[in-house]
Amino acid sequence: MAPPHTGVAISDCIFECLIDWGIENKISTITLDNASSNDAAVRNLKDNFAVKGKLYFGGKIFHVRCCAHVLNLMVQEGLHEIRDVIANVRESVKYLKMSPSRLHRFTEIVKQLQLPISKGLILDVSTRWNSTYAMLESALIFKDVFPRYKERDPYYQWLPSYEDWDKALEVCKFLEVFNDATHIFSGCDYPTSNLFLPEVWKIRQILNEKSDINNKDYIRKMTSRMRDKLDKYWGDCNLLMAMGAVLDPRYKMKLVEFSYSKIYPSFEASNHIKTILSSLSTLYGEYVSSYSSNSMKPKNQSGASSSIASTDGGSVKAKTKGRAEFDLWAKELDTIVPIKSDLDIYLEEGLYICKEESDFDFNVLDWWKSNTLKFRILSNMARDILSIPITSLASEFAFSAGGRVLDQYRSSLKPETVQALICTGDWLRNEWKITKLTEIDEDEMQNVSIE
Structure with missing residues (x-):
């Protein structure tokens, strides 16, 4: 987009794309990051869809x-409390990685102390908290090397103190659960919406634990700042997260009841x-109405009559007429409202218990x-809800791959060819269960050795 990137300009651009793609009447949700201009764009789009009468589910999601x-915003807010520690570690790593001779001298000390060198120093990207976490975690391995290096290099000025290392260690332990959640949230295979509520609940639980008065002062201050930021965005019930969890047969309403009580x-x-x-029931009712209206539409029976092979023309007509009468009777029977809906039956049944080793690989869409066949209507609703992306990182990762796809040897490819290459690569990786490397993984591979 050409600047300025105002909310109105963004909403107009999105709406033009939707019209161009022919899906302007099919949009139920839009996933965006938390920029103020995006909030304004969503308000404009919501008003446009409401005027057209195409605002699905009452605009709740x-x-x-x-x-x-x-x-990221929440953890960055907490890390602000130890910004001095992070700055010292960051400048130390930057100072060492700027010169091969410094790295060589640092490596010699590592060998003397017989420390592992399989994982090297990592320099973070200040806007990505998980890279800062990776930097602190890798630097902690060599915390005894930095003071010894200081004795050999008088120009090195950013040596973290013992208190700084203690803070870094405590913070890394604290942020481990956030790092695990980030790996799930930023999965480039588009994680389904049932995965988010368990992670958010664990985050809230760890924040409650760390806000205890017995914890260290800087940890409690970090926790307070992070809770304020969390409540700003997720203080109220996140309807989509909850519905996604309910439509996971391993959780249903049990996880919502358990986590919300805490x-x-x-x-x-x-x-x-x-x-x-109430929202699930209302949403399910819309799917029932849609299913009933579609099932009552007349269908062309010419294909059925032409597919019947017989030498007797009268017999063909009799068979076709008999089948048509049966189909009509079956449709009328199918429209009778059952005593219990698919949703009621699904929620009343017990939880689906996976084997411990297969729980991680459980695919809710499968x-x-x-x-x-068991839940004809509810399965359609589950498919639509579970496929709603609750993170925009997967699409951003696809766009940021431009430099790797369009390298100097492929810079003259047509857009259609590039699209075909990217799609084919994604399909092949999915077929052979190959995971695409994230940017953090690539950074770690490039820093596999400190030499």
Whole structure:
């Protein structure tokens, strides 16, 4: 987009794209990061869809905030409390990596202390908290090397103190659960929406634990800042996260009831649970209406009559007429409202228990695909809800791959050829279960040795 990137300009650009693609009447949700201009763009788009009468689900899940960006903002807010420690470590790593001779001298000390050199120093990107976490984690391995290097280089001025290393160690332990959540949120295979509530609940739980008065002062200050930022974006019930968790047969309403009882006061948790059940019921009702209207549409029977092979013309007509009568009777029977809906049956059944070793590889979309005949309507609803992206990092990662795809040897390829190459690569990786490297993984591979 040409500047300025105002909310109105962004909304106009998005709407033009939707019209160009022919999907302007099919949009139920839009996932964006937390820039103020994006918030304004979503308000304009929501008003446009509401005027056209195409605002699905009452607009309750129209705007989805990118979870990875929220998590980044939250942790960055907490890391502000130890900014001096991070600055010393960052400048130390930068100073060493700027000169091969300095790295060589540093490596000699590492060998003397018999420390592992399989993982080298990592320089972070200040806007990505997980790279800062990786930098602190790698620097802690060599914390005894830095003071010895200082004795050999009088120009080195950023030596962290013992207190700084203690803080870095405590913070790394604290941020481990956030790092695990980031790996799930930023998965380039588009994580389904059922994966987010368990991670957000663990984050809230660790924040509650670390806010205890028995913890160190800087940890409690970090926790306070992070909780304020978390409440700003996720203080209220996140409807899409909750519905995604409910549509995971391993969780259903049990995870919502369990986690909400620990996150919110009892009366507030009860209200949120009622809202979730009501929203699921309303949404399911829309799918039932759509299914009923589609099933009542007349279908062309010419294909059925032409597919019947017989030498007797009267017999063909009789068979076709008999089949048509049966089909009509079956459709009328199918439109009878059952005593219990798919949603009621699904929620009343027990949880799906995976084997411990297969729980990590559980694919919720495959489960719904195999249970389509049992839950004909609910499976369609689950497919649509679970596929809503709650993070925009996967698409951003695809765009940031431009430099690697369009290198100097492929710079003259046509856009159609580049698109075909990227799509084919994604399909092949999915077929052979090959995971695409993230930017952090690539950084670590490039820094596999400090030499």
